[in-house]
Amino acid sequence: GQLREAFQPGAAGLDPLLSAWEDGLASRDGKLKLDEEEQERLCGASNHWRETVAGKVAPARACLELFTPPEGEELWELKFGLQAEADPSLRVPAGLVWAAGDSNLALGEIQLEQPGALLLEGLGRALLAFEPLERGLDAATPEAMQLTPAEAFVLVRTAAARLRDVGVGVVLPASLSGGLASRLGLAITAELPEKSRGFTLGETLEWRWEFMIGGVTLNLKDLEKLSAKRSPLVQHKGAWIELRPLDLKNAEKFCSAEPPFSLDDALRITGNEGETLSRLPVHAFTAGPRLQAVLEQYHQQKAPDPLPAPPGFAGQLRPYQERGLGWLAFLHRFDQGACLADDMGLGKTIQLLAFLQHLKAEEELKRPVLLVAPTSVLTNWKREAAAFTPDLTVNEHYGPRRPSSPEALKKALKGVDLVLTTYGLLQRDSELLDKVDWQGVVIDEAQAIKNHAAKQSMAARDMGRPGKGPRFRIALTGTPVENRVSELWALMDFLNPKVLGDEPFFRQRYRMPIERYGDMSSLRDLKGRVGPFILRRLKTDKSIISDLPEKVELSEWVGLAPEQKKLYSKTVDESLDAIARSPLGQKHGQVLALLTKLKQICNHPALALKQDPADADASFFKEFAARSAKVQRLEEILEEVMEAGDRALLFTQFAEWGHLLKAHLEHKWRQEVPFLYGSTSKTERQAMVDRFQDDPRGPQLFLLSLKAGGVGLNLTRASHVFHIDRWWNPAVENQATDRAYRIGQQNRVMVHKFITSGSVEERIDRMIKEKSKLAEDIVGSGEDWLGGMDVSQLKELVTLSED
Known part of the structure; x- marks a missing residue:
């Protein structure tokens, strides 16, 4: 199918196809790694291209259309005809093709020359992919044939793909043409419980479920009755569906140990096509209004509502900064770590201070927040806090006179909202700082923890570990990744450890495929996983900021x-x-x-x-x-x-x-x-x-x-x-x-x-x-x-x- 599309008039030719092979199939030595079935399919497609497409792209192709048996009967009808290449919905039955003889035949706006020869040649190729077809080609002008349930099952499960590979169209009944949807799966309806305040990703949702195959719902008793027929294709609620040998066993296992359904499950299912729950694919998911609003925001299909500068904030936020504040507040609602990765100079410091002031104005800032930064910027943080958030009480854990005992530190932090310290002291005083019940941990210039094995990186990740006390974890950086994908793992391990798994898994799943082989599929998957937690805006984007002057870069070439x-x-x-x-x-x-x-x-x-x-x-x-x-x-x-x-x-x-x-x-x-x-x-x-x-x-x-x-x-x-x-x-x-x-x-x-x-x-x-x-x-x-x-x-x- 890809080969045929590649050589349509006006198409780009082989380049896109070769790129796809290189991205997904090619090994380092340039050879394709295919199993036996894939080799056969590729050879068949290549032969078809050489025999027909390379010479002339035909405007139509032979087509087989499968129809379900009438009520009370077992045999399936397979009708022959022609199908337009450009628009597969345009079809003409074999009877009209044979009747046209040597005359042209209209297929929509297309005029087919010698339609009979075109159909006959296509049916000949179809015979190579689906042997039962031989029985229907005895007549000089064949129009249709009947299939047993077993033959129809073979056509649905395996032969349809082979037929398409050799350039023959296949039209299956709607309930049998859904790929994974033809497997036993789940239809889920869920809603957030009514609550007065926020909730976490582990929150259990109110939900109900049904089994589903091919768009048709059924229960365990229905499955038991259908399985008793011992047929791979069975009729249920007026639709024919495919029943596989392990379907009943999987359904019974799911019913005996029905798992809880959490917000995390809902986010995963809606964010990735083909996701499973207890090894059963989810075919349909319906979210209630409250849950739908959260899913739209979380997947960034709809940005979180911007928040204006909170009461007590001495300044004015730009529109993009209001959106940044709303985004921080949104992830905080779910106890999720956030990386504000705006370009340098867009005001990450101001957005973070506005967020802390927002918590204080909402009376949610109950305990001190620890902010870790390079020594060079501590003074800047104190000055900015004094200028923009004078209501915040700020203290430094720095210098030779800093508290050295838990008692002294507890006394020093009484009534304090924000504590500033350095990465060096975070490592040196980790045992002391770990005894404080921080409401949140913020790391500024977060590229400082990019080396996951460095002591200060481990100290920061351990301090912000979920479950140890901090309600929220925020990273500020203009360069979320500088050199290697592993830096992204170190950052996410601080923010949300479960998102990218442990380091050995991340190394095999993402780091090696991306850094060593340039695997763009793994890169896209990685960006999709971390995307909800990273907000990045660039100064060069005029929709973000339009009043920044021009930057001109000049290469100054010199000799020796x-x-x-x-x-x-x-x-x-x-x-x-x-x-x-x-x-x-x-x-x-x-x-x-x-x-x-x-x-x-x-x-x-x-x-x-x-x-x-x-x-x-x-x-x-x-x-x-x-x-x-x-x-x-x-x-x-x-x-x-x-x-x-x-x-x-x-x-x-x-x-x-x-x-x-x-x-x-x-x-x-x-x-x-x-x-x-x-x-x-x-x-x-x-x-x-x-x-x-x-x-x-x-x-x-x-x-x-x-x-x-x-x-x-x-x-x-x-x-x-x-x-x-x-x-x-x-x-x-x-x-x-x-x-x-x-x-x-x-x-x-x-x-x-x-x-x-x-x-x-x-x-x-x-x-x-x-x-x-x-x-x-x-x-x-x-x-x-x-x-x-x-x-x-x-x-x-x-x-x-x-x-």
């Missing part, structure tokens, strides 16, 4: 200075020899070390040679720019930025490079260039941000390490962002860019990404772009994948181009 070229080539030659001789277990680390060293050389020889600016004299800074083409280009652009009075963020992944560049830039322009990196204290960090963001005479340039300064900061005073050396993960770079490109930005943001042409920087940049579509579909592009290259691949990657 003579010293850089010489050092680069020497490093490549020495490292490749060493890697080739190394044991297999050491190669991965050596490859990544080489890539790091080459990126440092592309920045500046002084970085690779570990030259300390503290020991430098005047000649060091005088020659500094001449030693690096990248620094020369950086100076040219910064000259324009500073003359225009603009401000800029400069990101690097190397702290040593930050110190070198800071010293050089301060020496050149004789003004302060703050550098925020991992060892910057919390107080210094906030002071740097305030001077840059708020002081009219503050520094124009702000150096930041990508890890320490790439999250949680609001630096909208900058209108230029420089990525001086590239982190080969687009999600991390975009996250850093969004320190400036966020709500509050009034100017166009220019993003400058430096790439050294002919070097490893250019080649990996190209490779990342080639992988970008998959990155958008959950699988990211981190740097570790580069470590698995063999020496020949590595040589091609790192060797300098002659041009």
Whole structure:
């Protein structure tokens, strides 16, 4: 059938079909893995295509239509005819075909040439797929034949598929043409019980059920009577249905141990076609009005109602933020974890604070909420809470004077609504914090728990485990997945552990098929499972936010200075020899070390040679720019930025490079260039941000390490962002860019990404772009994948181009 459709006039040909085979059937060696029955069907379809379709696509095909026996009779009638290829509902009986002789025959608006020959050729092919047909083809102009119940059963169960494969249409009675619906299954009607407040996914519903086959309902007594006839096709309530040997046994088992029916069951059944309950397929599901409203919202067919800013919220929510607040409140109603994954700068902090204020206004905030965040953003949380939710009492669990005993902590939390702490302290003080009866646990910059085996990730997941106390669990992140699908498992294991199962199951079902084989079917299934729990909006979507200025990304291509070229080539030659001789277990680390060293050389020889600016004299800074083409280009652009009075963020992944560049830039322009990196204290960090963001005479340039300064900061005073050396993960770079490109930005943001042409920087940049579509579909592009290259691949990657 797929082959025939692929070669209809105007169709796309083989490409879609081949893609389907590659997605679902092809193994790594490119060979199809088919069982014997599938091989036969494919061979038959291929032969039919070669014999008929390849030469000329016929406008009609032979068709067999099965009719149920009259009342009191056993024999089934099978009528012959022609069926339009383009519209199978158009059919003409064999009697009219034979009567037409050599004349044309009208089939709707189609004029069939030599219809008799067309029918005869089709019946000949049908005979190969359904042998009992031979008995009906004795006459010169056959129009119909009769089948025994056993022959009709074979036609329904197996022969119909084979006939369609060889290009013959088959029309079955309605109750016997439903595929899975022809199996014994269930028809369910359910409704939410009347309650005054919320309920959980495990809530038992009010429900009733009936057995169903082919759209016909029946009970256990009906099944027993029909099974006594010992016929595979039986009549019930005026319809013929298929009765399988195990149907009665399955029905008896279901009746003897009737399971409870929960909201979780209802959500699963309505979200996935062909779902089962106690191994019986659900053919029909009817939800009462209250349950239907929940199902529509939960499956995002209908968005939860937006909520306006609650009483006590000192500010105004944008429309999309009101929808975010409504979504958080909706999932909270069912005790389900929520990941607010809005793009950086869309106001996740404000939406979370509005949600907490909503709980307080509704008198539902009875116990403190724990919020875990990187150290760099604790001050920002305190300030935002004070500005937008002054009614919330906020406390920090941070610093050397923090409570160290359960008694002291209990005293400190008296009357507190929100407690702020860091990931490091969550791990260090886990036993102490675990003794508190938290109403909820929130993790900010939730990509911090992406490594499921890391201690801080395990501490966060354990703290938020359902049943331990927290009523709700919320994750805030602009990058729900950075590098690997496994990061999504770690996130969902914190929010809703049952959604993706345990880690070994997830690895086999999703991670390996998606990351290793690019299985798009598994990817779609994964996105469908996590979709209800993740809300993501993008700044580029004008329906979300239309007043954010433009962002322009520029690739700044630079070459290598003579010293850089010489050092680069020497490093490549020495490292490749060493890697080739190394044991297999050491190669991965050596490859990544080489890539790091080459990126440092592309920045500046002084970085690779570990030259300390503290020991430098005047000649060091005088020659500094001449030693690096990248620094020369950086100076040219910064000259324009500073003359225009603009401000800029400069990101690097190397702290040593930050110190070198800071010293050089301060020496050149004789003004302060703050550098925020991992060892910057919390107080210094906030002071740097305030001077840059708020002081009219503050520094124009702000150096930041990508890890320490790439999250949680609001630096909208900058209108230029420089990525001086590239982190080969687009999600991390975009996250850093969004320190400036966020709500509050009034100017166009220019993003400058430096790439050294002919070097490893250019080649990996190209490779990342080639992988970008998959990155958008959950699988990211981190740097570790580069470590698995063999020496020949590595040589091609790192060797300098002659041009």
